[in-house]
Amino acid sequence: MSTAAAGSLDGLLFEASPDCVKLLDLEGRLLDMNQNGRCAMEIDDFAPLCGQRWTSLWPEESRDALLSMIEAAREGRSARLTAFCPTAKGKPRWWDVTVAPVPGVDGSPRSILSVSRDVTELHRTREEQRETVARLGFILASSQLGAWELDLATGKALTSFLHDRCFGYDEPVENWSYETFVSFVHPDDRGQVAQAFEQALKSEQDWSLECRVVWADGSVHWIAVHGSFYRSASGEATRLLGTVVEITARKQIEAELRETTLAAVRAAEAAETERRRLDALLEATPVGIAYADVAGRLTITNAALRDVWGEHPLAASVDEYVEWKGWWPDGSPRKGERLAAEDWPMARALRGEEVRGELVEIEPFDQPGGRCTILLRASPVRDAAGNITGAVAAQQDVSERTRMERELRDSERRFRTITEAVPQMVWAARSDGCADYFNRQWYEFTGVPEGASDGDAWTQLLHPDDVGGVRERWEQSRVSGLMFESEYRLRHRSGDYRWVLARGVPVRVDDGDVVRWLGTCTDIDERRRLLDALGEREEALREADRRKDEFLAMLAHELRNPLAPIGTAAQLLRLAADDPARVRASAEVIGRQISHLTTLVDDLLDVSRVTRGLVQLETETLDLSGVIAAAVEQSRPLIASRGHALSIRSGRGSPCVHGDRTRLVQVVVNLLNNAAKYTPPGGHITVDVETADEVARVTVTDDGIGIDAALLPNVFELFSQGRRTPDRSQGGLGIGLALVRSIVALHGGRISVDSDGPNTGSRFTVELPLSQDTPDERRRSAAHVTAADSPLRVVVVDDNVDAAVLLADVLRMAGHEAHASHSAADAIESAARLAPVDAFILDIGLPDMTGYELATRLRAHPAAERAMFVALTGYGQPHDRVLSRAAGFDHHLVKPADAQKVLQIMGDAMHRAPARQAG
Known part of the structure; x- marks a missing residue:
């Protein structure tokens, strides 16, 4: 210290200051520097610097500013x-430097005092703040502004979608106003917003404000609003134009900046507080602490050390x-030898050694002859220059x-x-979960070298699919201290994976801490495989039982449905025995429902006989x-009731097969009814008949609800059904398709189904072996005559479009040329266009004239002079038949007409055609 500072209070402060304090002469030359300053500047020897210019210690870019500061101090x-x-x-x-004059006796400067405070951390914090501000600027620069326009006369506002987004809307909003905006403003900010708006209206100057708004979901957001006045040609302010942008992110960053600054201040205060509390903490810590200076003198010890x-x-x-x-303890090369003074960890730390943990047996000073074991750690304490200034133990x-x-x-x-003697695989692990022991049986089972499973390596022997789950359960047990148990596949020495049952239990000391884990692995592969096989069998039995229960429930439902109206009709018969109309209606109900019951029972008996091979x-x-014609006729009422469009397409000619007519009709009826039931009203059903590869192929296609991929493999199984409507309107017992498959199989054919999934429709295809024979003459009728046998030209007239089209399709399949008309006028036009016409099938109840009148007019037409007329009507009483004969009809059929009957009539007409033509 210089003589100017020595021996005075100033000199004490000079040395006590934690900052770098320098004394300069009026020319800026160094006279002295305190010890803390030398440490801070890492100056080992100040003597060479004494008398040098202070500015020489600084980078070139700072020296002019320092010279100006020295000049100010001289003044x-x-x-x-x-x-x-x-x-x-x-x-x-980085340094915060203050320069001040040191006055002499006369008050004029006699020297200069420079104080430099290390502000590196503060500078770093400020740099981080500047970076944060830069990020904020980038966020604001990339923000999208919402636009608004307020009519000052009406108070109504127009806004952009980005404006509305600032208030929590996902779609543009109409009818904005100043009041609407204020309703969103946070209650605490409304006064500020109203004042700013009023002041803007008075001054008619641009204005800006930031406030909080509350969205409809209750969340609070910050917005920045800017407004400018728009003036008319006369200079009057008529509108207020502006922008709005959400600045919640910016506000959060600003809050983070403030918090960062406060955190830095709090950290500095906390550091100071911690220093003041050091002695108290040392006394309170349960570990003995000792501090020695560089000479080894013990200056600090705590209560735990004295314990x-x-x-x-x-x-x-x-x-x-x-x-x-x-003394050095068991396990040490110097076991039993007393520690010399220089052996103690504190002495070694003062020599620069880090002693991380060392066991020593000691004799406490208050227990002569007594022994205890202590664990010691010691580290040197260094100053900023790295010099050892003491040590802590x-x-x-x-x-x-x-x-x-x-003992462990x-x-x-x-x-x-x-464990080497037991037959099981035994393992052990440390408290941290790392395995460190496996017995001989483990290595014989796995075939790996001894030690190759230690640590975490044992998991590499697990099946890849089991590793994740086993690791998770092992970690849960290790952390919780609960027993570990898991079944997983372990690689055998043969290369196969075998199931093992692993169990592990914790080994605890008296205070409850886990110090070890002990466990076993048991080969359970045979048992596991047996249980898996039993489980699959049990699952199959459960599935069969479930399907049986579903079938019984459905059977009960289907049987109760007709029983309910039968019971009601029986009650009516008792109560209204004198009412013939009621009796007749009740009898018809009972007849229909008994017919339905008979069908259900027949289906059940059928599937039983067919599946058991008794047919x-x-x-x-x-x-x-x-x-196909017979099946269509049977299914037509259901198809018509659901409003479906049915199309029948076939190639040239009609294929012949060898089979049971009734059963094959039953197959097609089932497929058509199935398509009708599972197709929403107004759908489309198509029947395609073709030949290919020595088989006849019948395909029924619909655009209904389709079949889920999971159901496709089982669709032909007994009692298997697709999804049902909530009112169970589709009905059925789930046996139809099973019956179809069995019947087709009895004919040497096959059936398949295809669907692209729900709501994509389905396609059922029946393939039967082609027959090279012609149909048996004893059973052959006009229904089987093909186009090669002089087909007829037929006009079908019915205002029910579906009925006319379907009957025309049936006739075409039989080889005839059939045309459908839906009114009397259309029928007359078709007769003239198609002349000559061989047969007319007329509905009686037509919209523009009756079938009787139409038949009379057609008979007078040259195109129909040799035609046969067939009445097709819903009326079948004797007087109805008299009327049809009087109108010149050759045949009278009652709806729904039997397709076989129609085809037989057409066949008879073909056979008689030459005689009629000759006549």
Whole structure:
């Protein structure tokens, strides 16, 4: 210290200051620097610097500013500067520098005092703040502005979608106004917003404000609003135009900046507080702590150290450590040898050694002859320059833990001896979960070298699909201390994976801490495979039982449906015995429902007989067109009731097959009814008949609800059904398709189904072997005549479009040329266009004239002079038949007409055609 500062209070402050304090002459040359400053600047020897210019220690870019500060000090003024200057050893540092004059006796400056405070951390914090501000700027620059326009006369506003987004809307909003905007403003901000708006209206100047708005979901957001006045040609402010942008993110960043600054201040205050609390913490810590200066003198010890050693001496140097009695313990190369003074960890730390943990047996000062084991750690304390200024040592009495570990090692030796003799695989792991022991049976099972499973490597022997689950359960057990149990596949020495059952239990000390894990692995592969096989069988039985229960429930439902109206009709018969109309209606109900019951029972008996092979087929050579026609006629009421459009398409000619006519009709009826039931009203059903590869193929296609991919493989199984409507309007017992498959199989054919999934429709295809024979003459009728046998030209007239089209399709399949008309006028036009016409099938109840009148007019037409007329009507009483004969009809059929009957009539007409033509 210089003579100017020595021996005075100023001199004491000079040395006590934590900052870098320098004394300069009026020319700016260094006279002195305090010890803390030399440490901060990493100056080992100040002597060479004494007398040099202070500015020479600074980078070139700061020297002009420093010279200006020195000039200010010479003039009696203080100056301040923040600048960068590395230490003497090149460490980067930022300094807050203050220069002030030191007055002499006469008050004029006689020297200059410079105080430099290390503000590197503060500078770094500010740089981080500037970076945060830069990020904020980027966010604001990339923000999208919402636009608004307020009519000052009406108070109504027009807004953009981005404006509305700032108020929580996902779609544009109409009818905005100033009041609407204020309703969104946070209650605490409304006064500020109203004042700013009123002031803007008064001054008619641009204005801006930031406020909070509350969205409909209750969340609070910040917005920035800017407005400018728009003036008319006369200069009157008529509208207020502006922008709005959400600035919630910016506000959050600003809050983070404030919090960062406060955190830095709090951190500095906390550091100071921590220093003040150091002594208290040392006294309270349960670990013995001792601090020694560079000479080895013990300057600080705490209560825990005295608990270990008793009332101990305060050694003045390393040499006096010999008073402390300690011996090297078991496991040390110097076991039993007493520690010399220089062996103590504190002495070694003062030599620069880090002692991470060392066991020593000691004799406490208050227990002569007694022994205990302590764990010691020690580290050197260094100054900023890296020089050792002292050392800290920590000590802990681990006598009890050492004893338990020794007992545990003895127990483990016994444990390993036993485990080598047991037939199971045995393993052990440390408390951290790392395996460190496997018995001989483990290595014989896995075939890996000894030690290859230690640590976490045992999991590499697990099946890849089991690793994740086993690791998770093992970690849960290790953390919770609960028993570990898991079944997984372990790789056998053969390369196969075998199932094992692993169990592990924790080994605890008296205080409950887990110190080890012991466990076993048992080969359960055979048992597991047996259980899996039993489980699959049980699942199949459960599925069969479920389907049986569903079938019984459906059967009960289907049987109750007709029983309910039968019961009601029976009641009516008793109550209204004198009412013929009611009796007749009730009898018809009972008849229909008994017919339905009979159908259900027949279906059940059918599927039973067919599936058990008890059905005898009455086979003959059949024309498929007749089979399709009969099936269509049976299914037509259901198809018509649901408003479906039915199309029948066939190739040239009609294929013949060898089979049972009734059963094959039953197959097609089932498929048509199935399509009708599972197609929503107004759908489309198509029947395609074709031949390919020596088979006749009938395909029924619909655009209904389709079939789920999961159901496709089982659709032909007994009692299998698709999804039903809530009112169960589709009905059925789930046996139809099973019956179809069985019947087709009896004919040597096959059936398949295809669907692209729900709501994509379905397609059922029946393939039967083609027959090279012609249909049996004894069973052949006009229904089987093909186009090669002089087909007829037929006009079908019915205002029911579906009925006319379907009957025309049936006739075409039989080889005839059929045309459908839906009114009398259309029929007359068709007769003229198609002349000559061989047959007319007329509905009686037509919209523009009756069928009787139409028949009379057609008979007078040259195109129909040789035609046959067939009445098709819903009326079948005797007088109805008299009327049809009087109108010139050759035949009278009652709806729904039997397709076979129609085809037979057409066949008879073909056979009689020459005679009629000759006549």
